[in-house]
Amino acid sequence: MSGGTLQKNRDGEKARHYENAGLSACGYGYPCCILFFTLDHDRALAASVALRIKNGMENSLITLTTDFGEGSPYAGAMQGVILSINPSARVVSLSHAVPPHDIAGGAWILSQTAVYFPEGTIHIAVVDPGVGSSRSIVYAEMASHRFIAPDNGLLGLLAVEHPPSKIIQITNSEYWLPHGSATFHGRDIMAPVAAHLSLGLVPEALGPATAKLADLAWPEVRRTPHSVDGEVIAVDRFGNLITNITQAVLSGAPRDGSITIHCEGQTIHGLSTTYSDQPPRTLIALFGSSGQLELAVVEENAAAMLNAKPGSGVSIAW
Numbered sequence: 001m002s003g004g005t006l007q008k009n010r011d012g013e014k015a016r017h018y019e020n021a022g023l024s025a026c027g028y029g030y031p032c033c034i035l036f037f038t039l040d041h042d043r044a045l046a047a048s049v050a051l052r053i054k055n056g057m058e059n060s061l062i063t064l065t066t067d068f069g070e071g072s073p074y075a076g077a078m079q080g081v082i083l084s085i086n087p088s089a090r091v092v093s094l095s096h097a098v099p100p101h102d103i104a105g106g107a108w109i110l111s112q113t114a115v116y117f118p119e120g121t122i123h124i125a126v127v128d129p130g131v132g133s134s135r136s137i138v139y140a141e142m143a144s145h146r147f148i149a150p151d152n153g154l155l156g157l158l159a160v161e162h163p164p165s166k167i168i169q170i171t172n173s174e175y176w177l178p179h180g181s182a183t184f185h186g187r188d189i190m191a192p193v194a195a196h197l198s199l200g201l202v203p204e205a206l207g208p209a210t211a212k213l214a215d216l217a218w219p220e221v222r223r224t225p226h227s228v229d230g231e232v233i234a235v236d237r238f239g240n241l242i243t244n245i246t247q248a249v250l251s252g253a254p255r256d257g258s259i260t261i262h263c264e265g266q267t268i269h270g271l272s273t274t275y276s277d278q279p280p281r282t283l284i285a286l287f288g289s290s291g292q293l294e295l296a297v298v299e300e301n302a303a304a305m306l307n308a309k310p311g312s313g314v315s316i317a318w
Contacts, residue, residue, distance in 0.1 A: 060089045060198035061118060065110055066126040066186065067098040074184070078124070078191040081177065085195035094123070101129040103153050105310065107216050108234055110147075111157040112290050119144035122194045125154050126186035137189055139203050140213060141166040146197065148190045156216025164213065171207035219311075221249050228253075228316040230293075232263070232308055239301030243314050245293040250316070259318040261285045263295055264306040275299075 062082055068074045079091045094113055098106040106127035114123050128135075128150045138151045143162035148170070149155050155164075170189065175196045180188030193206060221244055222229040230245040241263070253259055261268040272278060272286040280299040283306075288294040295314070296302050303309065 060086060060122075061092065061120075062089055062122045062124065062194050062198060063092045063094040063114070063117060064096070064124050064126075065094045065098065065106060065113075066096050067100050067102065067106065068096045068126070070096050072096055074186070077184075077187045078126075081187055081191040082195040082198075085192055086198050089195060089198050092117075098127050099310075101127065102310075103127050103129070104216060104218060105234060106154050107157040107218075110155070111161060114145055114147070114158065115143050115162070117145065120146065122146045122148065122197055124186065124190045124194050125149040126190065127154055128152065128185065131185050132182040135214075136210075137170040137185060138210070138213065139166075139168040139170055139193070139197075139206055140164045141203075146203075148194055148197075150185070151214045153214050153216035155213050157218065159213050166203065167210050167213060168203050169207045169210050172205060175201065175206065219244055221245055223249060226318055230314050230316075232295075232310050232312040232314060233292075234310060235303045235308075239297070239303040239305075240288070241295040241302050241306070241308050241312070241314075242288065242290065243293045243295070245314065245316070247287050247291050247293075250293070253316070254318050259316065261293075261295065262315045262317075264308045264312055266306055268295070 064075055064078060066072075066075060075093060075096050082089050082091055095109050098109060106125060110123065110125055114121075117123075123145060125147065126149070130150065130152055136151045138147075138149060138155070140147045140149075140155055140159070142155075142158050142164050147155055147158070151169075170193055175193050177188045177192050197203065219231050219233065228245055228249055230243050230249075232241045233244045234242040236242060255271045257270040259270060261271075266283055268283055268285045270285075272284040274286065275284070275296060275298055277286075278284050278298050282298045283295065283302065284298060285293060285295050293314070293316075295306070295308075297305050306312075
């Protein structure tokens with residue numbers, strides 16, 4: 001087979017991968033913003049549909065969640081790749097403040113934020129200490145959202161709350177950057193794949209389907225009739241200690257001074273409703289906006305005051 005024939009076959013295959021989105025593919029394998037209708041179609045209808053698809057492209061929303069750190073050039077490189085493929089994409093930095101290599105921390109941030117974006121949003125998550133290893137990269141659909149991430153447990157919390165309706169291993173290098181590195185799959189694989197999806201690429205073109213995402217090693221809460229043992233799972237910018245103890249876990253427990261919360265040698269009596277329930281510098285416990293128990297020091301930093309961090313134990317008794 002000649003080189004020209006082989007390239008035509010490849011271009012034809014790419015075109016078919018965009019067909020389900022109602023787009024045609026140009027000679028470079030990317031969709032053109034032109035729809036081809038048979039001659040008996042009404043021209044006004046054709047123009048209307050073309051405009052809707054064009055507007056859909058312009059409204060393509062892609063989020064980035066990474067452990068790169070705020071202001072990192074790595075996040076900028078990923079944005080550049082996306083915009084080079086789809087200049088109309090909107091790229092939102094959901095968070096680059098995941099602690100380095102903290103898969104559980106990244107999973108928690110995704111579980112608390114991603115579903116508040118519009119349905120159909122593409123979320124790229126890069127917390128990938130195993131980059132370049134045999135771990136796979138996956139595309140998953142959950143709660144009418146689309147996710148691209150290493151399959152290392154990063155999507156594990158979301159999968160528990162919103163079982164995936166589709167999981168695909170990303171193996172088709174046609175939609176990656178050429179000559180990519182072994183250490184930056186966020187830029188070389190995940191970013192270009194997200195950009196192609198935002199242009200209408202069907203997910204099935206990315207690789208084979210798979211049945212299950214990797215599980216996340218997540219600390220379990222232990223409960224007896226009159227006690228609960230959990231731990232701190234995250235510390236926010238204000239130094240509030242966010243635990244894995246939910247309102248449901250404490251269902252039926254008292255809220256007054258008969259319930260005690262212990263962490264790093266400190267004891268709190270009773271649950272507050274808001275941070276302003278107590279005067280400044282008071283250590284309190286309350287359920288935050290995530291529905292999880294938080295330990296906070298009013299207008300101060302609980303993590304610093306208690307010398308607590310993710311993994312610190314929290315015990316409750318009544």
